Ligand code: IPD
């Protein structure tokens with residue numbers, strides 16, 4: 001098998017990822033408002049439902065049927081298949097489980113293809129609002145089949161950002177609270193969407209200007225990173241170094257605001273550990 005996919009390969013993988021995302025999304029539509037089981041995984045606040053599991057079964061069935069040789073890393077099933085294959089699908093069958101459990105309609109199926117660790121195909125599908133975001137390396141990014149671009153904001157003071165707080169926020173001082181306060185003062189606002197893949201899709205489509213977060217997994221990021229890059233944006237580590245999908249943290253912006261956000265992140269001092277009484 002070739003290590004570098006051709007544009008034709010990428011187009012085919014994009015169609016397969018779309019079929020898989022729609023299959024997972026149909027499951028999420030069915031369970032919406034009808035959950036009988038909501039459980040906590042290891043950490044406080046980290047929920048899993050029967051909808052997460054059933055969506056993953058539907059997504060995996062499509063990927064395995066079309067691409068039985070590819071490796072898979074799926075949130076609920078872990079690593080599957082041919083681990084020596086450089087083509088690895090990173091799958092989140094329900095990104096935004098907390099939102100979904102509360103019927104807050106920001107949630108998605110997120111399906112990304114990594115080629116030797118680099119995100120090259122991404123589909124993020126919100127089945128509740130019926131928003132389909134797609135991108136592949138060199139082929140551009142779309143929202144509901146219309147081409148999208150990142151925003152044109154050039155000043156932090158005119159920007160709207162988004163971030164999130166990892167499930168270990170109660171146990172670590174590296175909980176993003178100081179960063180959240182810092183950027184809230186410098187910008188027109190900072191949103192907490194609750195679905196990393198949708199946060200990235202919103203940077204790609206230009207309604208948000210930048211995003212940073214830590215404590216994430218490859219399945220949260222793989223698809224959204226392709227969307228941002230193909231929409232003309234920029235993705236890096238917090239310090240501006242090249243993005244590493246296994247580091248769990250990133251900055252993703254419209255490009256113009258990338259350096260200012262990286263600079264401001266370097267200025268933030270952690271707040272003392274917050275303990276509600
Ligand atoms: C979570 C969401 C959330 C982010 C968390 C993720 P999940 O994914 O993407 O926005 O802040 O760190 O784990 O658990 O709903 O799939």
Ligand code: CA
Pocket residue numbers: 092094095096196219220
């Ligand atoms: Ca997730």
Ligand code: CA
Pocket residue numbers: 052075092093094095096097
């Ligand atoms: Ca999930």
